[in-house]
Amino acid sequence: MRAEALDITIQSRDGAVWLHLAGPFHAEQAPNIREKILSLMQDGNREIIVDLNDVTHVDTGVPSLFLELLNTMRAKDGELRFIFKNDAVTKAFAPYRNLLDIHPDAEELMSGGLLGALRRRTQVLFRRTGIRLSRPVAIFLLVVLCSLFVSLAFIINLQSRRIAEQSREVEELRQWRQSAVAELDKLTSRLKPMEALGLLPDTSELPRIRRQIQALRQKTAAATPRAPATAPLPDTTKPQAPQQPADADSVAPTPPAGG
Amino acid sequence: MKRNAISLLVHPYRNILLPPAELKQAVDSFADSQLKLTTEFPNVRWNLCLPAHLVECMDSILLSKLREVQKRGNLEWLCCGYTEPFLSFSPVWLTQENIRMGVETLTSLTGAKPMGFAPPYSNWEPSHIPTLDAHGLSYAVLSRALFPAASREYLGYWATEHMGTSVLLFPVQMVHAESAPADVSEWLESVFSRGKPCSSGIKTLCIDYLLPLAPKPAVNPFDWLRKAAGAIEQSLLQYQTVRMDEVFTESTPLGLQYVAANLVFNREDAESAPIFQDYLHTFDQVGLMQRRLMEVAENIRDRDSTKQLTQATRQLFLAQDINRYLPARVSGFADGDDRLWTYRRLIEVEEQLHDLDDLKGGQIRIADFMKNGSKSAVMSNRALKVYIDHRSGGHVMELDYRPRRVNICATYASTRFEVPRIVTPGVSRTSFVDHVLAPDARWEDYAAGSVPELGDFVGTPFEYTVKKTSDSVKCVLVRNGSTTVSDKTLPLTMEKVFGLDRDTASLSFIYHLTNPSLIPLTCTLAIEVSLYLPGAEHGEAHIAAGKTTCTDLVNERFAASDLTRWSLVDHRAGMQIILSAQKPVDVWCWPCAGSGAGVYHGTTMMIVSRVELSGGTPWKLMGKLECRKARTKGKVIDAC
Numbered sequence: 001m002r003a004e005a006l007d008i009t010i011q012s013r014d015g016a017v018w019l020h021l022a023g024p025f026h027a028e029q030a031p032n033i034r035e036k037i038l039s040l041m042q043d044g045n046r047e048i049i050v051d052l053n054d055v056t057h058v059d060t061g062v063p064s065l066f067l068e069l070l071n072t073m074r075a076k077d078g079e080l081r082f083i084f085k086n087d088a089v090t091k092a093f094a095p096y097r098n099l100l101d102i103h104p105d106a107e108e109l110m111s112g113g114l115l116g117a118l119r120r121r122t123q124v125l126f127r128r129t130g131i132r133l134s135r136p137v138a139i140f141l142l143v144v145l146c147s148l149f150v151s152l153a154f155i156i157n158l159q160s161r162r163i164a165e166q167s168r169e170v171e172e173l174r175q176w177r178q179s180a181v182a183e184l185d186k187l188t189s190r191l192k193p194m195e196a197l198g199l200l201p202d203t204s205e206l207p208r209i210r211r212q213i214q215a216l217r218q219k220t221a222a223a224t225p226r227a228p229a230t231a232p233l234p235d236t237t238k239p240q241a242p243q244q245p246a247d248a249d250s251v252a253p254t255p256p257a258g259g
Numbered sequence: 260m261k262r263n264a265i266s267l268l269v270h271p272y273r274n275i276l277l278p279p280a281e282l283k284q285a286v287d288s289f290a291d292s293q294l295k296l297t298t299e300f301p302n303v304r305w306n307l308c309l310p311a312h313l314v315e316c317m318d319s320i321l322l323s324k325l326r327e328v329q330k331r332g333n334l335e336w337l338c339c340g341y342t343e344p345f346l347s348f349s350p351v352w353l354t355q356e357n358i359r360m361g362v363e364t365l366t367s368l369t370g371a372k373p374m375g376f377a378p379p380y381s382n383w384e385p386s387h388i389p390t391l392d393a394h395g396l397s398y399a400v401l402s403r404a405l406f407p408a409a410s411r412e413y414l415g416y417w418a419t420e421h422m423g424t425s426v427l428l429f430p431v432q433m434v435h436a437e438s439a440p441a442d443v444s445e446w447l448e449s450v451f452s453r454g455k456p457c458s459s460g461i462k463t464l465c466i467d468y469l470l471p472l473a474p475k476p477a478v479n480p481f482d483w484l485r486k487a488a489g490a491i492e493q494s495l496l497q498y499q500t501v502r503m504d505e506v507f508t509e510s511t512p513l514g515l516q517y518v519a520a521n522l523v524f525n526r527e528d529a530e531s532a533p534i535f536q537d538y539l540h541t542f543d544q545v546g547l548m549q550r551r552l553m554e555v556a557e558n559i560r561d562r563d564s565t566k567q568l569t570q571a572t573r574q575l576f577l578a579q580d581i582n583r584y585l586p587a588r589v590s591g592f593a594d595g596d597d598r599l600w601t602y603r604r605l606i607e608v609e610e611q612l613h614d615l616d617d618l619k620g621g622q623i624r625i626a627d628f629m630k631n632g633s634k635s636a637v638m639s640n641r642a643l644k645v646y647i648d649h650r651s652g653g654h655v656m657e658l659d660y661r662p663r664r665v666n667i668c669a670t671y672a673s674t675r676f677e678v679p680r681i682v683t684p685g686v687s688r689t690s691f692v693d694h695v696l697a698p699d700a701r702w703e704d705y706a707a708g709s710v711p712e713l714g715d716f717v718g719t720p721f722e723y724t725v726k727k728t729s730d731s732v733k734c735v736l737v738r739n740g741s742t743t744v745s746d747k748t749l750p751l752t753m754e755k756v757f758g759l760d761r762d763t764a765s766l767s768f769i770y771h772l773t774n775p776s777l778i779p780l781t782c783t784l785a786i787e788v789s790l791y792l793p794g795a796e797h798g799e800a801h802i803a804a805g806k807t808t809c810t811d812l813v814n815e816r817f818a819a820s821d822l823t824r825w826s827l828v829d830h831r832a833g834m835q836i837i838l839s840a841q842k843p844v845d846v847w848c849w850p851c852a853g854s855g856a857g858v859y860h861g862t863t864m865m866i867v868s869r870v871e872l873s874g875g876t877p878w879k880l881m882g883k884l885e886c887r888k889a890r891t892k893g894k895v896i897d898a899c
Contacts, residue, residue, distance in 0.1 A: 007627065008624070009622065009624040009625075009626070010622060010623045010624070010725065010727050010732070011616070011618050011622035012618065012620045012621075012622065012727070012729060013616070013617065013618060013619065015729075022626075035724070036725065039725070039726060040727055043726055043728045044729075045727065045728070045729070054561075
């Protein structure tokens, strides 16, 4: 009964198939195990974890069986991983240690940190989408993506600073305009009685002053729409400057320095 | 003149399963009666043996009163474990844990560490001596029947040794409440007169008085104790009552005595049963129960200890209770309620382990479940667990419906094997047994045993392969067999596939028959399914097929034709088993052999279909066995 000495448990955990073997693993059992794992692959399982921690003895031909299965699995873009830390299995698999993905126990395999979780997630996504990427291509794509993200962030930062400067300038101009309009209104209201009495004989300067006011309004109006969509919204709580009649006769106040 | 010593051991036991409330009441009633005795006879010293889980459910006031008696030096507690473990049938670690927990619980509840061990049914295993020693149990109390005939007449105690560790053995005179001697004084006199003393000249008799926790209504088991205590008090110059531990300080052992693994089948029996394991293994169910227990216990042993596992281990302590195994008048594995109760405990533990493992979908295990050197395939998901024996006809041995914690295939074969062969289903009742019969076979003839078997698929090996996808598990069984037609043997290939889909409570089965020869073949395929419905005995189960219903499953036979769907409903277990087939089949049902006159061992059901195979063409039958919850009626025994 050497051919049936090994106990086999096949179960699903976290999207992978776990194959737990227990008992002595004689060479006579190799065909049986090969057939079972190949059958699992044919059933569409692409991540198989072989737990050998309860294997008490391993014949010499057994590791080569798993190497063969590993090749078959990799050819199908799958993964064959191993769990063991017992002496009997470690000794038998020692020459092939670097070729196999070996973990001491299930906890270590499951808790591979952030990278491990990322890798597992990626594999699940690969399986779902059917997209396969080699490691260099994946790294290159990752670098390109990172560069794009950095450039984009730099441009956005630059733009934000310009927008902030312009917003500040617009705000200053708005404030100056408000004060200028208020001043003009005040002066106009003072001049109106004198004009009505005909005490302003010399009005030759009025057209020039009107032109100056018009220019000032145009400048202010031109500055306001230049504010981008991302600029802060105007404070609606502040009182809006009253609209000046087009033919208002008023004297423009002295603009602020540099205005 | 030296007075002879009498050690009175009061030993209550769980003779039948009791619901928790009734069990507590029985324990309290026992403690109350015992306290009355101690008050009535203040000079009599008592020894008391009770499983620790029963002491746990004892009323705290009664327990504190017993502690006071113990402090006065009139009472000594003995331990038999947390429950009453079957030492010979249980995994060693589980028994060790049971004894450890029993000692710890008794120590904390009674305030004194027990020093004596009283194995139930005097089930003695020398390999457990180191365990007893490790837990401070310095002596064991065994029936005199276990000792060699030449040593039985000695009234004293012995020492025994196993691999360098020794304990003291106290041979006891078993007295059962129902068969206790009427005249106590006379009986004591006769025992002491023929008994031989130890080297110090003192004769010490230990009486193990067994009293059932649920006695017959007319019997008061304390009557005899009262009578015995009165008789001893009246003869104070002749006898003195002692505690067990006092015996060891006052006298020396009679010598070294080796007692082999053994037990007494009936507690008060005068003879032991040294080959009891063989006897038990001539039945099938007890072996299956033991294998299930070992499987679950091994699974728990290999894990790190957690709180959940402590609960699971306690369930296993209950499952290893010897009272549920040894066949008795009202208990033991032959009793359906006892059998299902043990399975219930085991399924409960398996459920807990399944949750701990966080398994998704089905899993399949190929392991030497029967411990007979050949593998069984065990498929399971959250709702069902199926045991398949590919070596013996690809039969289904066990089928658990987990949501109701019932083993549907827990039928009982009352026929015994000639030799202990529980590992092959010779007379066992298994399911999905494939009979190939003559095309005109009728169910009356088959039930009468007059229809010959034409195929070779019953009890013969099948090749098996397993399939596992993310959703389902399947076991494919193939046999290139043969059938006899008109005295000619024709080849016939049978492939049957059992499958579990995701976590549903549905077992699918597909039969593929192929005729490799060119000769057309006509036969009848009859698939035998044996099911156990606990409600059948109480009239709470029935079979429904279309408009036909059969309610008396214990006595009546039932047959229906051209069915594609039929069901078995059990309101005691609270389940419904729905069977469906892709093509119309005939269904024959009758009670298993040994059933009738109020005794129910199970229901045999045959799914029958005519098969016509012209050369090279396959024939297919697809079906499904689905379990669903149903309304529960009646009393469900769920003793703690």
